[in-house]
Amino acid sequence: MLHVETQRTRTVEEHAKIVAELLPPMEPESVPIGAARGRVLARDLVAAVSLPSFDNSSMDGYAVRAADLAGASEDNPVELPVSADIPAGRTDVPPLAPGTAARIMTGAPVPEGADAIxxxxxxxxxxxxxRLRVQPAAGAYVRRVGEDTFAGDVVLTAGTVLGPAHIGLAAAVGAATLEVRRRPRVLVLSTGSELVAPGTPLRRGQIYESNGPMLTAAVEDAGGEAELLRFVPDDVDQFLTTLAGRVRESAVDLVLTSGGVSAGAYEVVKDALTGRGVEFTKVAMQPGGPQGAGRVPELGDVPVVTLPGNPVSSQVSFEVFVRPALRTALGHPEPHRPVRTATLAERLTSPAGKRQYRRGVYAGPDTVREIGTAASHRLAALARADCFILLPESVTHVPEGTQVEVWDLHR
Incomplete structure (x- = not known):
């Protein structure tokens, strides 16, 4: 059927708010520290032990009482008997008697009575x-209990995106598991009777399906857990039956579709979900004008976000609306792409009333230029882009040398 749009065009901010409200904060779950890299910490981590948890040596050498080496020098060494060997890991370290030295290795416990290495x-x-040729100061080369942190200190705060150093710290204070935000489960639907799997011979009128793999990768990159449901037919009944069957199998936090949302005939997503809780609209942006979002009561009130089908429109829409919503639900401290200002290396034009997200590359440290054109089917230029150049709705001509806002796509 043909669709006639009657609702006013939404702003980017209005639609972003609607999409964000579909996803509540993800609940915490406990995972082994080995599986926690890249996850968002849900609760503060409190140290179970101090670091160091015992006084230990920072050097291979000899544990001594500093007073026993009064006057020691290169020309006047002090000779002491070696009373013990203390390798790292020894747990039965004897006290150091006055007038003796203990051979000690880096990381080994400093014996009671010793005050220098x-x-x-x-x-x-x-x-x-x-024979010792130096008079050490008390405390020399001794790592004291709690120099790094004390038991009971908060060592990692909720909202931390866990990297290798965070994992190492968690292990060092005795945490075998960490409480992290559960990853949102996103079902990515690929619709279109013209689509075939990459690697399959193409017939005239067919194209390789790219949006599904692209959006699946985008969900994973944003911190979500994606499942791709491919080649849902352009038939309303089959679309609804396939979607309902999958949603019943296991819980889904978000259904993400691409294509089938414009104003023409054979718009299966719009035909199937209109009147079922999803509101379709136009957003004042380019690429990516046709959008939809809502909850479908017939599917257990599952949130659905529908993106346009042209590959660039689909990916730009994901970056603008879905990625920030997923990362906000994860409690990520930086849900949006980093924004910076750069100098435009060329003149650009833009249609009035639509915010432009133009594919760009850095031509220098603080200079940016467009790559490709504004056409929404040109995926190769998107793959080579390292930023989006933002042109406001009120702008129609942007001269060379203008300061423009850009989104970094590789951070």
Missing amino acids: VPVEQTDAGTERV
Whole structure:
């Protein structure tokens, strides 16, 4: 059927708010620290132990009482008996008697009574008796309990995106698991009778399906958990039956479709979901004008976001609306792409009343130029772009040298 739009055009901000409200904050779940990289911490992590948890040596050398080496120098070394060997990991370390030294390795516990370490390079490295050629200050080369953090301290705060150093710190304070935000489960629907799987021979009128794999990768990159349901036919009944069957199988936080939302005939997504809780509209942007969002009571009130079918329109729409919503639901501290200002290296024109998201590349540290054209089917230019150049709705001509806002796509 042909669709006639009667609703006023939405602003980008209005539609972004509607999409964001579909996804509540994800609940916490416990995962092993080995599976926590890239996840968002849901609760503060409190250290179970101090770091270090015992006084230990920062050097290979000899644990001593500093007072026993009064006057020691290169020309006047002090010789002491070696009372013990203390490798890292030894748990039965004997106290250090006055007038003796204990050979000690980096990370090993400092024996009770010792208050300094003499590096092996400042000795003759003796094993029975050792000649020490320096008078150390008390505390020299001793790592004290709690120098890094004390038991009970908050070492990682909720909202931290966990990287390798965070994982290492969590392990060091004794955390075997971490409470992180559950990843949103997103069902990506690929519709279109003209679509075939990559690698399949093409017949005239067919194209390789790219939006599904692209949006699936985009969901995963944003922190979600994606499942691709491919080649849903351009038939309303089959579309609804296929979607309902999958949603009943296991919980889904969001259904994400591409294509079938414009004003022409054979718009299966719009035909199937109009009147079922999804509101279709135009957004004042380019590419990506036709959009839809809502909840479908017949599918258990599952949220649905519908994106346009042209590949660039679909991916730009994901970046503008879906990625920030997913990352906000994850409690991510930076849900939006980093924004910076750059100098435009060429003149651009833009249609009035539509915010432009133009594919761009950095031509220098603070200079940007468009790559390709504004056409929404040219995916190769999007793949080479490292930023979006934003042109406001009120702008129709942007001269070379103008300061423009850009979104970094690789951060």
